[in-house]
Amino acid sequence: MVDAKGFSSDxxxxxxxxxxxxxxxxxxxxxxxxxxxxxxxxxSRPALYQYFRNKQDVFRSLIAWFYKAVTxxxxxxxxxxxxxxxxxxxxxxxxxxxxxxxxxxxxHGEEIFGEGLSENADICSQxxxxxxxxxxxxxxxxxxxxxxxxxxxxxxTARLILALIAGIKKPPYAEYVRRCDQLTSLLALGLSPxx
Amino acid sequence: MVDAKGFSSDxxxxxxxxxxxxxxxxxxxxxxxxxxxxxxxxxSRPALYQYFRNKQDVFRSLIAWFYKAVTxxxxxxxxxxxxxxxxxxxxxxxxxxxxxxxxxxxxHGEEIFGEGLSENADICSQxxxxxxxxxxxxxxxxxxxxxxxxxxxxxxTARLILALIAGIKKPPYAEYVRRCDQLTSLLALGLSPxx
DNA sequence: ACGAAATAGACAAATAATGTCAGTTATGTC
DNA sequence: GACATAACTGACATTATTTGTCTATTTCGT
Numbered sequence: 001m002v003d004a005k006g007f008s009s010d011x012x013x014x015x016x017x018x019x020x021x022x023x024x025x026x027x028x029x030x031x032x033x034x035x036x037x038x039x040x041x042x043x044s045r046p047a048l049y050q051y052f053r054n055k056q057d058v059f060r061s062l063i064a065w066f067y068k069a070v071t072x073x074x075x076x077x078x079x080x081x082x083x084x085x086x087x088x089x090x091x092x093x094x095x096x097x098x099x100x101x102x103x104x105x106x107x108h109g110e111e112i113f114g115e116g117l118s119e120n121a122d123i124c125s126q127x128x129x130x131x132x133x134x135x136x137x138x139x140x141x142x143x144x145x146x147x148x149x150x151x152x153x154x155x156x157t158a159r160l161i162l163a164l165i166a167g168i169k170k171p172p173y174a175e176y177v178r179r180c181d182q183l184t185s186l187l188a189l190g191l192s193p194x195x
Numbered sequence: 196m197v198d199a200k201g202f203s204s205d206x207x208x209x210x211x212x213x214x215x216x217x218x219x220x221x222x223x224x225x226x227x228x229x230x231x232x233x234x235x236x237x238x239s240r241p242a243l244y245q246y247f248r249n250k251q252d253v254f255r256s257l258i259a260w261f262y263k264a265v266t267x268x269x270x271x272x273x274x275x276x277x278x279x280x281x282x283x284x285x286x287x288x289x290x291x292x293x294x295x296x297x298x299x300x301x302x303h304g305e306e307i308f309g310e311g312l313s314e315n316a317d318i319c320s321q322x323x324x325x326x327x328x329x330x331x332x333x334x335x336x337x338x339x340x341x342x343x344x345x346x347x348x349x350x351x352t353a354r355l356i357l358a359l360i361a362g363i364k365k366p367p368y369a370e371y372v373r374r375c376d377q378l379t380s381l382l383a384l385g386l387s388p389x390x
Numbered sequence: 391a392c393g394a395a396a397t398a399g400a401c402a403a404a405t406a407a408t409g410t411c412a413g414t415t416a417t418g419t420c
Numbered sequence: 421g422a423c424a425t426a427a428c429t430g431a432c433a434t435t436a437t438t439t440g441t442c443t444a445t446t447t448c449g450t
Binding site: 033034035045046049053054055 | 406407408409410411
């Protein structure tokens with residue numbers, strides 16, 4: 001049994017997570033069986049039980065795994081962006097992608113994003129905090145370098161931006177991307193440095 | 196119990212069919228329960244059993260209902276089209292629509308279109324025959340009016356066109372529509388009258 | 391208010407999913 | 421190559437879900 005929080009970069013673990021996203025998006029949480037997940041991951045059901053106690057454990061780990069991936073990508077994307085506009089686009093890029101698309105555009109998005117996440121608020125708030133930290137640090141750097149002016153503290157502003165994105169994260173995915181683009185233009189103006 | 200083939204325009208019956216499409220597209224045939232269908236149709240499960248013997252009966256009736264709707268729409272659309280190009284577009288219009296889109300773009304399209312239809316070949320061939328008849332009559336009229344030249348008999352040509360469409364009916368739906376458009380251009384040229 | 395038709399609650403039988411265990415196969419070590 | 425260890429699978433009892441039906445209740449037209 002591998003530690004569900006550590007994600008020791010076990011390729012098998014990764015494969016299970018990817019498989020789980022696929023089948024959860026296809027059937028929703030309730031109708032997905034451990035057999036489905038195992039099959040999609042190319043292993044037998046008992047083998048899957050060696051990695052996860054039960055379906056809820058798979059789901060919780062999936063959330064953590066997803067947050068980790070998003071945060072890493074966010075960190076990486078921001079590391080090479082020093083302009084407000086470019087940074088905002090990097091944020092949106094990190095918070096979208098084929099996985100979000102799959103879940104958001106599936107008929108089970110509500111079950112998964114709604115109930116699913118509220119039932120696991122502990123993990124989610126942890127993941128959200130990580131995103132806030134990364135974004136706040138980058139905003140502070142922009143502020144210090146005179147490349148941006150913030151309406152309040154860097155952390156507050158980071159929370160605001162992430163909340164805004166959460167608000168527009170609704171299907172269909174294509175619309176969400178469009179709204180992200182519009183929001184970029186708005187925020188870029190609001191955050192640009194006062195001359 | 197209402198005759199499953201007659202479709203006595205009972206609004207309840209129609210509601211069940213529409214509900215069934217929705218849930219089959221969402222969960223696939225296997226994972227859809229009678230409870231799901233009943234709920235989506237706004238009635239209790241026992242009430243649903245008054246209209247259909249079991250899930251397979253719902254599905255078979257759904258196929259028949261769908262063929263009926265398509266054939267009617269095809270007939271109606273062709274009635275006002277007297278040009279080859281316009282007629283072809285009418286055909287494609289009748290053979291697409293939100294219902295096809297829902298099933299085709301769902302992750303369960305293969306289960307439903309593949310297994311689902313081959314298990315009910317009897318009903319399908321009946322529905323196909325109806326489409327052929329309608330289309331063949333229209334083609335014959337165009338031929339008689341000197342508005343088209345056909346490569347073989349009207350019925351043969353009708354079968355050919357419908358087979359071509361069946362061939363390009365693959366997800367994603369947007370691509371299917373695009374292929375339909377391309378096919379229109381091709382066929383319009385091939386069927387235009389020899390001068 | 392009456393009778394007929396439709397509907398929902400509830401039940402037993404059938405089916406599917408779960409979690410576990412013993413037996414087997416793969417993996418790395420000496 | 422033999423050994424020990426780890427990972428995997430088939431099979432099983434248990435639990436949960438789904439099914440089809442039957443009866444009591446409600447709804448509707450008369």
